Amino acid sequence: MAVDFETLDYDIGGVGTVVKAVGAGKPVLFLHGAATLEGFDFAAGLADRFRVLCPSHPGFGFSGDAPHVAGMADMVLHYLNLLDALDLPEKPHLMGFSMGGWMATELAALARERFDKVVLVAPAGLNDPAHPATDLGALAPQDLPAHLAHDVTVALAFFPDGTDLVFAERFGAERAREGETLGRLLAPFGMGHPNLTRFLARITNPALVVWGTEDRLLPASQAPLFVEALPDARLLLVEGAGHFVLQEKPETLARIGDFLAG
Template sequence: MAVETRIYEIGGVRTSVRVTGRGKPVLFLHGASTLEGFDFAEGLADRFQMICPSHPGMGDSGDAPHLAGASDVVIHYLNLLDAMGLEEKPHLMGFSMGGWLASELAAVAREKFDRLVLLAPAGLNDPAHPATPLSQIAPAEFPGYLAHDVAVALQYFPDGSDNAAAEAFGMARGREGETVGRICAPHGMGHPNLRRLLARITNPALVVWGEKDRILPASQAPLWVETLPDAQLITLPDTGHLIAQERPEALQTIGDFLAA
């Protein structure tokens, strides 16, 4: 299916948006890196128009030195929605850090969205269910933290055969890491009052988690479902953090939920 890249100037930030598919729009917010790309969206593109922006300061979007927290990203996406002028209310979908951002976005603007899908969302920071600090993961071990089947994650990392590609990869990750650091500066990867925010999200929600997630433990999943007013949970066996890439067949179930 054809893929279109649209460029918007949002608050002085060149914002790159990958659009593919047809049908009701789905705004997808990626995680703390763009290393895995957006190819997973093809699994939903036969039923939905997948709208996949790169966060400001990440991926193909321009630098955003003004970012000082998640609220700046929330405002950025409200402005992007205004600029896009969608004819139909979109669904909202977020993965990992993007799940946290999608939750804050839905909490302050629930009327702008239809249904909500959260894939292994970050943000709660519950001490009883701690996430693995990314800074404590050795680079060589990182693929094994992203996927239960490490081969799934390794395809997104340099294999050592191309020095230029490895250098570009490192520069991209460094740039994105700096942006994530500023987004997380106020409270870390989340918000201390996120449960209060989640209680405002009356939209039907689906939480999806891999049972073998080594970055955000699946034990967090019930906390989300208990707090969101109208939520369902799907847990996937033998699945790590990269849910859409490791279990593309789950996109059928996600699509059925969105189409309900």
């Protein structure tokens, strides 16, 4: 069943920024990964206790183009400005997935006083050579779904299956657009920052690191590195889940919600 989102529109530094919102309660700002193909329907798993705010990054998803983006610092600035525009009645929790986890790390490190708790779900950004991520550029397109979910049928549901040509064309155009912005975002250091552990050390907020044990994109062996670098963190390993842990094991949202509400 599709989630009935409210759509909020903002002009942030000249970029039309769309926020999909659902639920009521303390706000949770969710930062998505390097594409928006899986959507935001997972947010229903938190909407019974929280107001979940799911913006599309500049140049991604529902938001406008952002030709000025030249690195992660531009995204961090964008979200500081969006927080000003949102003018929330209380400190939000901050939650980031994959590339959005890297983004949340830099954002929370620089503005930790603006957030309550922090949740990092299979975060990118560390680039530890002892725990290498899969090189997406080396993957054949047909192999990508199996790297996104342990149960490949979960990931395949978000991809064209050849029966809807209009959807397939739209899917291709959206990935191309997001890929162009992503390329500029990653130009300085690739999918991460060489000093990310220094950023993590500044996040004194209570933090939860969530990782699927079967993640083939970003190995779960990175999880302890994040937990050790964060001053106040705990780890939630989700058995039998791949990178799309929130879609593959939706019951994980209840455990994240318990952490946020505790």
